[in-house]
Amino acid sequence: MxxxxxxxxxxxxxxxxxxxxxxxxxxxxxxxxxxxxxxxxxxxxxxxxxxxxxxxxxxxxxxxxxxxxxxxxxxxxxxxxxxxxxxxxxxxxxxxxxxxxxxxxxxxxxxxxxxxxxxxxxxxxxxxxxxxxxxxxxxxxxxxxxxxxxxxxxxxxxxxxxxxxxxxxxxxxxxxxxxxxxxxxxxxxxxxxxxxxxRGLLGQEVTIRGAERDLHSGSFGGLAMNPIRVLSGIIADLHDQAGRVTIPGFYDGIPETPAEVLAQWERLDFDATAFLGDVGLSTPAGETDRTPLEQLWARPTAEVNGIRGGYAGAGFKTVLPAEASAKISFRLVDGQDPQAIRTAFRHFVETRLPPDCEAVFHDHGAAPASxxxxxxxxxxxxxxxxxxxxxxxxxxxxxxxxxxxxxxxxxxxxxxxxxxxxxxxxxxxxxxxxxxxxxxxxxxxxxxxxxxxxxx
Incomplete structure (x- = not known):
């Protein structure tokens, strides 16, 4: 009472x-x-x-x-x-x-x-x-x-x-x-x-630098390395066809979600099609062997949040930019060390650099999952x-x-x-x-x- x-x-x-x-x-x-x-x-x-x-x-x-x-x-x-x-x-x-x-x-x-x-x-x-x-x-x-x-x-x-x-x-x-x-x-x-x-959060900005100045694509195109090309290749390599992040060691130490919790999530009848439909999308893009709620709540991610490089103003400018940058965030789950992921990502980038290019990193926040x-x-x-x-x-x-x-x-x-x-x-x-x-x-x-x- x-x-x-x-x-x-x-x-x-x-x-x-x-x-x-x-x-x-x-x-x-x-x-x-x-x-x-x-x-x-x-x-x-x-x-x-x-x-x-x-x-x-x-x-x-x-x-x-x-x-x-x-x-x-x-x-x-x-x-x-x-x-x-x-x-x-x-x-x-x-x-x-x-x-x-x-x-x-x-x-x-x-x-x-x-x-x-x-x-x-x-x-x-x-x-x-x-x-x-x-x-x-x-x-x-x-x-x-x-x-x-x-x-x-x-x-x-x-x-x-x-x-x-x-x-x-x-x-x-x-x-x-x-x-x-x-x-x-x-x-x-x-x-x-x-x-x-x-999920935790790790922010990393990477800049790929090439020539000492922007180059005319007619004079140098085909001979000089384009930093946007390098950066695009690195970004494309971040995921495989099954939606998994390909950075070595990225998934090490991640525990599986308890079966009883997964069963509760299944009973929630989450409609991924409707959820994505509200923003004009239709198909989950994460790991194909995971349910949509696992992708949202229990699995880590690597997402490109912004790209900068070359000329993006009105009209057209035929330029090979001297540098190109991307801001990339990682949503982390239990078992992942933000600093270890940062180190692994840097190595991932550096092993993909061709001659004449260097990578410069700018760290943003880092917080582990709970x-x-x-x-x-x-x-x-x-x-x-x-x-x-x-x-x-x-x-x-x-x-x-x-x-x-x-x-x-x-x-x-x-x-x-x-x-x-x-x-x-x-x-x-x-x-x-x-x-x-x-x-x-x-x-x-x-x-x-x-x-x-x-x-x-």
Missing amino acids: SLDAVLSRIDDDLPQSLERLMAFLAIPSISTDPAYAPEVRRAADWLVEDLRGLGFTAEARPTQGHPMVVAHGGEGGRPLLFYGHYDVQPVDPLDLWERDPFDPQIEDTPEGQVIRGRGACDDKGQLMTFVEACRAWVAVHGALPTRLTLLFEGEEESGSPSMVPFLEANADELRAELALICDTSLYDTETPAITTSL RMDISDPAFEAARQALSQEWPKPAAYIGAGGSIPIAGQMQQTLGMDSMLIGFGRSDDQIHSPNEKYHLSSFHRGIRSWARILDAIA
Whole structure:
């Protein structure tokens, strides 16, 4: 009955929960623009005041950039750390917004009521689902269900430059048995999800240099080596006909996805044709012996993100360029070392250089993949709790992109993270007219209450 009382309180207090969220959304906490630094600080202070009202000891801690909000509350039970971020993306282009992005409102749409405003989904609305679940627990029982640490970041949308130093400096204080992160999405509108694997990311730029200057193709064509030709050959060699990356050692150490997880993915009935059809495509282009969801969530990639070389302006210029460049990114999975992949790629390029050409490399970011240990009983308990709230059973899923904080917590604090979010694929995060479905907010609060009851 204790959980039922908490859920009833959440339902009864939904109008007040929305009022608090609207006040929070109205603060333009844009972390990437120094002009908004006072507003970012105001959002941090707003959280501190709200959390103190729930009985947390809370404060805004200084960093080299924007503050970290740290709060502690509850006693006994399993110690948990909850992470979210209170900063938001810039709103440009402003003229594409249908209303002031910092004048949030509830709107009626054909898909139901939505909360419209910058940060509604990413990540203020998601963050507040957990806070409101805690509020209901305190209102009903006078205390939190377990020992909780809350960590709210103000720099996530600007690359989190202060996060790793802050984690390292405060590791003993922040370390818990498990982290909870609410910055992800539902699998679909009726199916909640726990993200258990995240691909890492490696960025590499390579420039092939040939002659000391651009050459006239009539005078030198056929005799002088063209760097674009060399670069094109290297790029063409990156994949075989089965869609596999051909860099030696690229797949070394990669574990197979557990059979029970693959079976869950199969039950999701993912329609690759429809997924690609939404962007004008039709045929999966990854490894031909892997399912589409494996290609998206559990297999590494090598993708060319941009090519530059020669003359690309209006008209025509018959030139052999002195150099040609490509930006190449690798999505990495568990078992791959980003620096080892970088070294292997460089060797791959250098072994394909003809005489008179050299390769110059420029390194971009590197972050390893993360895979969570779902043998921890808390994962299955949380999955069952989510399944009780939503129309369809919750699923363990992967994420094709990266959420660096999950990996940082593994590396710095030695903690796995349970990534649970309630966004939808059409919530337009980072874009004009961002929204968060009212049902996502309401059910999200109820979901966290159920999860806390199940794992605390």
